[in-house]
Amino acid sequence: MYSSIVFWISLLLSLYSLTLDHHYGTPKMKSKNRLELENFEARFYSQLEETDPNSPLEVRGDRPGQANEQSRCDVITGVPNDVRTALRLSSFYSKYTHAYNIPVLGSFRVSDRALQRACYVVRFLLADRPDLRQAMYAKYGRVAIMATNEVTQNIPEHSFLPPFWNTRARGLGGTLQIPVSTGAEENVLCLRSDGYREDIFLHEFAHGIHKIALTTAVAGFNSRLTNAITVPEDAGFGRTRTQTTQ
Structure with a gap:
């Protein structure tokens, strides 16, 4: 199971490079635009891992309580007071469901x-890994979905990011510093207005699993992941742009 997690995250990283080719051109792209794309993931994580003054990690340890075996993806409620307090959630969030006690949040517009669809993705990806569920829970991991008429900076935890991200990203993976993984309504529901034509939220939540849960729950995971990428590369397989910037 451990090796399969490495495989799937490596595959997601590779598929992301194909997404860039599909939306922004071929591998023959030149100069400035190509370099911009190659540095995209590195820029994202360097900005997202800046200290957020509202991050609970700055003043508290692990979140009290436990992840569990239950999911209520079919039931949407208001945000429970204990969840809002524990995660210091903005009043922006008014809708809530959960998978394994990992919150899935949105504004009234979502x-x-x-x-429900985003919650299902969380439930599916963590179904056979109680250790990763607990790590995600303990590190305040959660999901937030943007409405079709919302942008990245509307997400309170991402409001400090430059306006560039409002036009570039419809979902970002969580980190230990800012443990919210985001997606967009049009993407998770496969609406005609979605410009990606693939499950971007699944991709970003996989980043969240990596950056929040795997790095804290599985000793040596990052080294294993690096080897899964570099060993084939050394054997003659090509690099992808995403792999280059990790």
Whole structure:
């Protein structure tokens, strides 16, 4: 199971490079635009890992309580007071569901169906890994979905990012510093207005699993992941742009 996690995250990183080719051109792209794309993931994580003054990690240890075996993806409620307090959530968030006690959140603008679909992705990806569920829970991991008429900076935890991200990203993976993984309503529901035509939220939540849960729950995971990328590369397989910037 451990090796399969490494495989799937390596695969997601590789698929992301194909996404860049599909939306922004071929591998023959030149100069400035190509360099911009190659540095995209590195820029994202360097900005997202800046200290957020509202991050609970700055003043507290692990979140009290436990992840559990239950999910309520079919039920959308208001945000429970204990969850809002524990995670110091903005009043922006008014809708809530959960998978294994990992919150899935949205504003009043987000449809219930979008939150239910995102919750299903969380439930599916963590179904056989109680250790990763607990790590995600303990480190304040959560999911937030943007409505079709919301942008990255509307997410309170991402409001400090430059406006560039409002037009570039419709989902970002969580980190230990800012443990919210985001997606967009049109993407999780496969609406005609979605420009990506693939599950971007799944990709970003996989980043969140890596950056929040795997790095804290599985000793030596990053070294194993690096080897899974560099060993084939040394054997003659090509690099991808995403792999280059990790």
